[in-house]
Amino acid sequence: MKLLIDHASFHYKNQKDLFTDVSFTIQSGDMVSILGPNGSGKTTLLRAILGILPWACGRSILDDENISDLSAAKLWSKISYVPQAHGTAGSYTVLDSVLFGMTTKIGVFSVPSKEQIEYACSILEDLHLLHLRDRRCSELSGGELQMTLIARALASDPGLLVLDEPESNLDFKNQIIVLDTLSRLCQKGVGVLFNTHYPEHALRRSNLSLLLDHGRVLYGPTAEIITEENIASAFGVKAIIGEVETNTSQIKNVIPISLIAKSTGSEGSSSESSEKNEQEHTALSANSGMLASISIILSNFEESEKVNGILHDFNDILFGRMGMPYRKRNLYLININLDGPVRRIEELYHRLSLLPDVSVKVTYEKDTTEWEEQK
Ligand code: ADP
Numbered sequence: 001m002k003l004l005i006d007h008a009s010f011h012y013k014n015q016k017d018l019f020t021d022v023s024f025t026i027q028s029g030d031m032v033s034i035l036g037p038n039g040s041g042k043t044t045l046l047r048a049i050l051g052i053l054p055w056a057c058g059r060s061i062l063d064d065e066n067i068s069d070l071s072a073a074k075l076w077s078k079i080s081y082v083p084q085a086h087g088t089a090g091s092y093t094v095l096d097s098v099l100f101g102m103t104t105k106i107g108v109f110s111v112p113s114k115e116q117i118e119y120a121c122s123i124l125e126d127l128h129l130l131h132l133r134d135r136r137c138s139e140l141s142g143g144e145l146q147m148t149l150i151a152r153a154l155a156s157d158p159g160l161l162v163l164d165e166p167e168s169n170l171d172f173k174n175q176i177i178v179l180d181t182l183s184r185l186c187q188k189g190v191g192v193l194f195n196t197h198y199p200e201h202a203l204r205r206s207n208l209s210l211l212l213d214h215g216r217v218l219y220g221p222t223a224e225i226i227t228e229e230n231i232a233s234a235f236g237v238k239a240i241i242g243e244v245e246t247n248t249s250q251i252k253n254v255i256p257i258s259l260i261a262k263s264t265g266s267e268g269s270s271s272e273s274s275e276k277n278e279q280e281h282t283a284l285s286a287n288s289g290m291l292a293s294i295s296i297i298l299s300n301f302e303e304s305e306k307v308n309g310i311l312h313d314f315n316d317i318l319f320g321r322m323g324m325p326y327r328k329r330n331l332y333l334i335n336i337n338l339d340g341p342v343r344r345i346e347e348l349y350h351r352l353s354l355l356p357d358v359s360v361k362v363t364y365e366k367d368t369t370e371w372e373e374q375k
Contacts, residue, residue, distance in 0.1 A: 007058040030192070051068050094137060102120065120151075210225070212234065296335070300357035
């Protein structure tokens with residue numbers, strides 16, 4: 001399977017372009033996530049890629065054929081699309097719904113074979129849905145319906161699976177079930193394209209990502225697209241991308257910190273405001289002192305409240321914090337990053353080291369001026 005989006009642009013009638021000159025390729029085994037703020041055009045992009053909405057110019061080419069030239073039967077035998085579940089479901093059962101997904105193989109008026117029913121049940125089992133097989137879709141919760149739509153999409157054995165926010169209605173457990181299912185499909189050679197509101201899902205699962213940033217379309221390896229800088233630009237949110245280490249794996253996480261204030265443009269001319277920004281920046285760096293990292297090990301979890309209370313007083317110089325339990329030894333580990341005057345960092349270190357059951361160590365950045373002189 002190969003899907004090529006070739007210099008494509010789209011706009012709704014009498015509106016300006018939502019995106020222009022989008023080009024990218026999805027191959028078998030790729031997992032591609034699409035991210036962007038609400039209203040940036042994620043759903044529109046999926047629908048235009050699939051030919052449900054017409055490109056203003058450009059093409060979607062699936063296995064060397066223009067999607068707009070394919071019959072519906074041929075298109076949907078190669079691609080499955082799971083739109084957002086909006087709660088409109090029929091009174092057929094969950095099992096019937098999955099069997100409907102196999103109509104290209106069963107035929108609309110044929111009775112499904114025993115093997116086909118077993119296959120549908122195995123899909124339900126993989127998605128932990130087998131207990132719902134005889135429930136009517138109209139009686140499902142939003143999350144259960146979402147999972148059922150995904151099961152139905154899998155039933156046609158697509159070469160490309162396209163999903164619009166598949167994890168949005170789901171609890172933590174079902175999010176992992178869906179993401180694990182998508183990862184397994186990719187390992188089997190299926191291509192997966194999905195919209196998501198979760199940058200960390202993209203970082204953990206997708207080899208490629210596409211970010212819609214106010215008309216700009218960024219596409220490439222996920223680690224190059226989902227960066228703190230690009231998140232700031234697209235979402236207007238300061239976020240930290242960190243890694244949490246567990247006993248078995250290292251997991252990327254995206255922690256939103258705060259909104260980035262918009263410049264109002266009323267602070268004078270652009271050269272004045274850029275001068276002001278520069279002055280503020282210089283003042284900040286002059287005042288910012290040293291970069292330091294403090295590692296804390298708590299042997300009594302109760303102490304974490306006290307640590308939090310102390311850290312609260314140093315919020316102005318604290319720019320990153322990661323905490324995690326280490327259950328094997330019943331310990332709690334905290335790492336914090338600071339940028340500020342050495343006097344304040346030492347004060348924080350001193351206050352933390354007075355707590356019982358707490359080990360603290362501070363590490364400062366290398367003094368680069370001394371280092372340069374030595375060289
Ligand atoms: P997202 O999925 O990123 O939230 P959408 O693709 O739903 O964004 O919408 C992108 C933009 O297009 C929004 O400004 C939305 O209001 C507009 N839009 C969506 N559907 C239509 C439509 N049928 N006609 C005109 N404008 C639309």
